Amino acid sequence: MDWFLQQTINGLGLGAIYALIALGYTMVYGVLRFINFAHSDVLMLGAFTAFYIAPKIEKLLGSQSALACIMVFIVAAALCACLGMLIEKLAYRPLRNRPKLTVLITAIGVSLLIEFTAQNEKVFGAAPQPFPQLLPERAIHLGNLVISSNDVLTVGVTIVLLVAMWFIVQKTRVGTAMRAVSYNQQAASLMGVPVDRIISFTFGLGSALAAIAGILYAIKAPGIEPLMGVQPGLRAFVAAVLGGIGNLPGAVLGGVLLGLLETFAGGIPELSNYRDAIAFGILILILLLKPAGLLGRSSVEKV
């Protein structure tokens, strides 16, 4: 039982990060119907932004203080939001009316461009670098269970962001416009909705989430390097598809589920070498049974 609970806790910590990244994939898919492969690189850039600004912010606001930590998150999220909007404007917007495959290839190109520019020694360099501790890490003991304060932070931040996202998308004017654009761009523009601005906003939001996920991931990872986004990015993409691409609650469900599956498979000593095979095998099974994803619906249109 303890083992089960312990793995659940660990799995939630990992799943929460996947969920945050998956939200970005699924939101962009929702408005533009394509997978932004550069998303995982924005995550990496979020971690590196934090890496470079954290010492400066800590000098001002105190080392490992809560305030400094929050500021690091906010500044990194804001910078990456701008970056995400810039990528959309320069690389994707000119291709708005081209076949989706063209945009997809461009996204892969942008991704490779960022990754290999970052690997240059004059930029970040390819070698992993230790990520600074933003908050003192403590282990919380609950009976036989050990919970890392980092996992609490991760899950806490994720829950706050999910509620915020839900509120923005469901309750605000810009969120309603995002859903309208996602359903039909032409009709939205006929209502006076500035489609380009809404798409740009969506990229900004998704990229901010990626940056935050990147920092949370970096806190747990042994070090940060330019390709650090690839693995979590790929998994989060799978999580988004698993939940039903374009569906926000689906992305969260898929992310958490994938985190749990991986952790449970990895927690059984005889199976731990096969953890990805098991986790992804189960995903393939689910998708065979529900091709649109767990919460995805095939749309019905009335004529």
Added chain:
Amino acid sequence: MLEVENLHVAYGAIKALHGVSLKVPQGSIVTLIGANGAGKSTTLRALSGLVKPASGTIRYDGREISKLPPEKIVAGGLCHVPEGRMVFANLTVHENLMMGAYLQRDRKWIAEQTEYVFGLFPRLKERESQSAGTLSGGEQQMLAIGRALLSKPTFLMLDEPSLGIAPLLVKTIFERIVEINREQGLTILLVEQNANLALDISSYAYVLETGKILIEGPSAQVKADPQVRAAYLGA
């Protein structure tokens, strides 16, 4: 007053309009009839900025609008209710109406106009918090018109409002169109395949054939035209 002069539109190599000219005086209902593929929808799409004309001018109240993007054209008071209604099926009826009012800031006006729309189409009020995808075709058409009215238009373009709708609802919708024209002083450009119906409620008509205006005149006169009767009125 809307004035279109010598409008040419092409989709790639395919020319859809070859020099369409028409006028819609303020406060009138003008109809554009014609067969499938004659260029009726293309004309409206050019007017609302969804397609850019290759040449020609579109002036609304003396202002050239043919180069403006759709959201600027709506802001100028021209609203297009597209063919197939294009309501946001994933949004509720209420949210659809709020998207219509996207550019409006005056909350009091929005509330009053929403009530006006509910007065025109009580069915929408009953279904206010229902998702628009669950509405019938006729109800979706009502919603599309209602949504357009919330953009505070002075000029309304309706593309095939009778398409795929139960005959009883078609009658209601056309009565409402006349009512909107009278009560809100809205100028209306109506595109229809159902020529009989459109000629009955309009004062002036244009007949479009393969991208050109073939016949124009007061609706009663067009209705009596032997060529029109043979080709479009099934007489």
